[in-house]
Amino acid sequence: MALQQQRGSPTTRSSVGSVTTLSNLLRMLYSRARDYPRNQPLLYAESFSPNTPEGACPRCHGLGRVYDVTERSMVPDDSLTIRERGVAAWPTAWHGQNLREILVTLGYDVDPPWRELPAKDRNWILFTEEQPVVPVYPGFNAQEVRRALERKMEPGYHGIFSSARRNVLHTFANTQGPLMKRRVSQYMVSSECPLCHGKRLRREALSVKFAGFDIAEISGFPLSRLAGILRPYAKGTAAAMTAHHPEKATVVQRITADMNARITVMPDLGLGYLSLDRGTPTLSSGELQRLRLATQVRSNLFGVVYVLDEPSRRAPSRRHRGAPGSARSIKELQEFAVCGGT
Numbered sequence: 001m002a003l004q005q006q007r008g009s010p011t012t013r014s015s016v017g018s019v020t021t022l023s024n025l026l027r028m029l030y031s032r033a034r035d036y037p038r039n040q041p042l043l044y045a046e047s048f049s050p051n052t053p054e055g056a057c058p059r060c061h062g063l064g065r066v067y068d069v070t071e072r073s074m075v076p077d078d079s080l081t082i083r084e085r086g087v088a089a090w091p092t093a094w095h096g097q098n099l100r101e102i103l104v105t106l107g108y109d110v111d112p113p114w115r116e117l118p119a120k121d122r123n124w125i126l127f128t129e130e131q132p133v134v135p136v137y138p139g140f141n142a143q144e145v146r147r148a149l150e151r152k153m154e155p156g157y158h159g160i161f162s163s164a165r166r167n168v169l170h171t172f173a174n175t176q177g178p179l180m181k182r183r184v185s186q187y188m189v190s191s192e193c194p195l196c197h198g199k200r201l202r203r204e205a206l207s208v209k210f211a212g213f214d215i216a217e218i219s220g221f222p223l224s225r226l227a228g229i230l231r232p233y234a235k236g237t238a239a240a241m242t243a244h245h246p247e248k249a250t251v252v253q254r255i256t257a258d259m260n261a262r263i264t265v266m267p268d269l270g271l272g273y274l275s276l277d278r279g280t281p282t283l284s285s286g287e288l289q290r291l292r293l294a295t296q297v298r299s300n301l302f303g304v305v306y307v308l309d310e311p312s313r314r315a316p317s318r319r320h321r322g323a324p325g326s327a328r329s330i331k332e333l334q335e336f337a338v339c340g341g342t
């Protein structure tokens with residue numbers, strides 16, 4: 001089972017913590033072993049994950065950032081008219097034309113430069129939540145449409161208006177197509193979530209501290225620092241532990257010892273600077289490869305030497321098999337990882 005020199009397909013939410021399963025342990029630690037105020041209800045491990053409904057900040061849905069639109073983001077060039085597609089955020093082709101025809105029926109002038117339209121009209125066109133259904137006379141100019149409406153002429157069809165904001169946000173939330181999502185996202189602006197301040201979790205979860213830190217803070221520390229924080233708990237020497245119930249102290253010790261055993265190999269592989277919240281898509285292929293290696297090592301698949309960057313070579317090679325966990329094997333792994341991992 002050779003490691004492959006490829007990125008695989010990490011999902012956008014995949015992180016150092018999820019790949020190594022350290023985040024699972026950390027959430028367990030926070031739910032079981034926190035120094036929580038007595039009057040607070042018990043929180044389960046899922047409550048500490050921004051990817052679950054129990055944990056996600058209700059404002060940003062666990063993204064840490066909020067997305068919205070502005071006049072500037074949707075109308076990048078306000079010297080253009082509506083007919084010239086000044087409202088760039090609107091759909092292209094037929095649907096865009098349909099929206100323009102609806103505006104003509106509603107009595108809006110689609111020919112002056114956007115910036116010359118009254119503010120009230122610009123606001124309605126961009127931001128209204130109303131969705132009027134109106135008769136559309138395709139190809140008619142403003143005057144012909146007025147006359148047709150007066151004479152109650154049979155329209156070509158009835159169209160439903162939706163504002164540019166509605167279009168962008170609805171498409172962004174509902175489209176299954178990545179290209180469409182990318183197209184509308186260029187008309188959105190993002191800012192830090194005002195509720196969780198980018199920490200992605202509910203307030204209840206963030207109020208739980210371990211060693212004085214909330215789970216978002218501790219997930220942002222380099223692994224080498226995290227190991228230092230956990231060490232006294234893993235050894236059972238942390239002063240705070242004596243205050244715990246003995247059973248709880250045992251749980252804390254087990255979880256932190258397990259975590260530290262997994263983390264220890266990281267600095268050996270030159271990964272001590274990574275944090276749990278680091279997204280795997282931002283890692284180089286070498287870093288990702290070493291990270292996977294570190295995870296495999298801990299998953300008791302040890303005893304097999306992974307040959308990196310040498311696909312033609314027969315791997316695993318029995319000649320290179322070391323005793324599980326031996327210092328020599330770690331060193332070998334390190335050497336292989338270093339030559340393969342840049």
Ligand SMILES: [Zn+2]
Nearest residue numbers: 057060193196
């Ligand atoms: Zn939030």
